[in-house]
Amino acid sequence: MNFIALRMLTGDRAKYFGLVFAIAFCTFLLENQTSIFTNVLKRTASQILDVTDAEVWVMDPKTEYWEQTKALKDTDLTRVRSVPGVLWAVRLFKGNPVAKTLDGKFAASFLIGLDDATLAGAPRKMLMGSWERLREPDSVVVDKAGYILLYPGEPLELGRTLEMNDHRVTIVGISDASAPFVSLPVMHARYSEAVNFLGRERTQLSFVIARPAKGTSPEALTRRIQERTGLRARTTNEFMWDCIRYYLKNTGIPINFGITIGVALVVGTVVAGQTFYLFTLENLRQFGALKAIGVTNGRLIGMILLQAGTAASLGFALGTAMAATFFEITLNVIATRGFVLMWQNVALTGACILFVAIVASVLSIRRVLVLEPATVFRG
Amino acid sequence: MENHLAVECRRVKKHFGEGETRIEVLRGVDFEARFGELSFLVGPSGCGKTTLISVVAGLLERTAGELGILGRPMDELNGTDRVLFRRKNVGFLFQQYNLLPALTAAENVAVPLLAAGEARKQAVPRAKELLARLGLGHRTGALPKELSGGQQQRVALARALVHEPRLVVCDEPTAALDSANGEAVMELLAKSAVHPDRAVIVVTHDTRVFHFAHSIAHMDDGRIGEVTRPNGAAHAPVHIQEVAA
Numbered sequence: 001m002n003f004i005a006l007r008m009l010t011g012d013r014a015k016y017f018g019l020v021f022a023i024a025f026c027t028f029l030l031e032n033q034t035s036i037f038t039n040v041l042k043r044t045a046s047q048i049l050d051v052t053d054a055e056v057w058v059m060d061p062k063t064e065y066w067e068q069t070k071a072l073k074d075t076d077l078t079r080v081r082s083v084p085g086v087l088w089a090v091r092l093f094k095g096n097p098v099a100k101t102l103d104g105k106f107a108a109s110f111l112i113g114l115d116d117a118t119l120a121g122a123p124r125k126m127l128m129g130s131w132e133r134l135r136e137p138d139s140v141v142v143d144k145a146g147y148i149l150l151y152p153g154e155p156l157e158l159g160r161t162l163e164m165n166d167h168r169v170t171i172v173g174i175s176d177a178s179a180p181f182v183s184l185p186v187m188h189a190r191y192s193e194a195v196n197f198l199g200r201e202r203t204q205l206s207f208v209i210a211r212p213a214k215g216t217s218p219e220a221l222t223r224r225i226q227e228r229t230g231l232r233a234r235t236t237n238e239f240m241w242d243c244i245r246y247y248l249k250n251t252g253i254p255i256n257f258g259i260t261i262g263v264a265l266v267v268g269t270v271v272a273g274q275t276f277y278l279f280t281l282e283n284l285r286q287f288g289a290l291k292a293i294g295v296t297n298g299r300l301i302g303m304i305l306l307q308a309g310t311a312a313s314l315g316f317a318l319g320t321a322m323a324a325t326f327f328e329i330t331l332n333v334i335a336t337r338g339f340v341l342m343w344q345n346v347a348l349t350g351a352c353i354l355f356v357a358i359v360a361s362v363l364s365i366r367r368v369l370v371l372e373p374a375t376v377f378r379g
Numbered sequence: 380m381e382n383h384l385a386v387e388c389r390r391v392k393k394h395f396g397e398g399e400t401r402i403e404v405l406r407g408v409d410f411e412a413r414f415g416e417l418s419f420l421v422g423p424s425g426c427g428k429t430t431l432i433s434v435v436a437g438l439l440e441r442t443a444g445e446l447g448i449l450g451r452p453m454d455e456l457n458g459t460d461r462v463l464f465r466r467k468n469v470g471f472l473f474q475q476y477n478l479l480p481a482l483t484a485a486e487n488v489a490v491p492l493l494a495a496g497e498a499r500k501q502a503v504p505r506a507k508e509l510l511a512r513l514g515l516g517h518r519t520g521a522l523p524k525e526l527s528g529g530q531q532q533r534v535a536l537a538r539a540l541v542h543e544p545r546l547v548v549c550d551e552p553t554a555a556l557d558s559a560n561g562e563a564v565m566e567l568l569a570k571s572a573v574h575p576d577r578a579v580i581v582v583t584h585d586t587r588v589f590h591f592a593h594s595i596a597h598m599d600d601g602r603i604g605e606v607t608r609p610n611g612a613a614h615a616p617v618h619i620q621e622v623a624a
Binding site for chain 1: 429430432433436438439459462463465466467469471473474477479480481482486490491493494495499538550
């Protein structure tokens, strides 16, 4: 009887394609919106995740997320280094100077100051130049998106000059730093220079980044640092979630995306579910004939589940392919760079589609089960 | 129950709804259908013919009365047993054919065999064989929409007979056909369905085909009035002794 169920499903091409595309559209919308949402939130921690050398971040006890920093004292670096289990600890500066090009274009930017000796904390991927050139005086490395923002339509080129708070700095490298939450250029310089580019203050140490010694887990080290120094210490992963939680709690992003995702879910559920339900209703006479002929309720339930499962699987596969294609196309667009279709979003959408298929199947099964086979005698 | 009777209804009642909306459709029907015969059930619209064959075919529960089908009291069977009994023993021919539009003629005919668990590889060739016997050997791969009304009804007839049921129930089989096609379908029904070990019940309004009947039960207002046995039946009834043998 399975082939009969599948033929019933595919027999009317218009209805069949309508059903599959309704599910595909719902899948695409859900995967697209949830992925953009998670990728946008992930961007709030881009500069944290770019630091792959360190596993522990130390900051002022009141610091809640990356953007919000209160400078530590220079002696705090030494205190962290003195905690047992610290393999190494270095300072990291974060500031927001305005960078100006010689032709007058300017942009607020993220300036990250790396430890002068080790350059620890630099993103790994360089497109042009090298990190070592940061040792030259008055030099910065700019990310590609920032370069394009400052020099729109011009080829990537090293040696260009920027003005930063009355300092003339030279671009010695172009990196592929992850996109920050707001579209600002991300620049890296040596710590000693970065603090000068921004303008000297009494204290300027934004973070201490550290690596645990062999045999010490990052979690254990953060606990120990907090106990011994009174500073806030987080693992990279914890700090990333701190940032995400902060934006979730204090911005309109979750509400905005939540509404879109909710609408996508409701519209998708209604369209896909109702299309399948209507498909069953339109085939009620056929189900009635099968019931009269002696097809058992169990077999009819199996047929409906097979139809729903097939339509849902095809629609889900098609929708996922559409979403994957979308992210493949937009992956290298500056505004959406780094946005990917995450497996968690695919799994979540799969669960939603399964839910839709189950609800539509249950409604359809109910109609078929209560159907009097005698209705087939009505002309 | 007499062994020459395929269907025996005694004082069968059926109502729909309750209270003010209650409608008595069958008001104590006594009806019999014999093996080897074409038993016609005739009467005006709304007199309860379709309800009666629905009850007889096991598609509807009666409200009261006794019902025996193929020698078995229906009270003995629960819901699932009734479905299995129907699948094995009853064939249906509907006014609107009720063929599955996505299946070919042969596949439509094979549906009762598939429902009974027969493999598609065996069921479809059997269906094709029967279609060939009914003169549709050249149309086995056609979809219902590619067939004329008469051809569709012949496919439906083949579906009703393919599993060799002992009771065939036909609801207005000629209503959707012109007189020539109606005559041809009835002729085919009389030739192929009537069998010493099978009873055929035909509900019809169509007086043009009454000459095929071995017995005609006249129904009115939920009751069987008179039962006539026309002398000029196109096919002689099979004798009870033959069935017993």
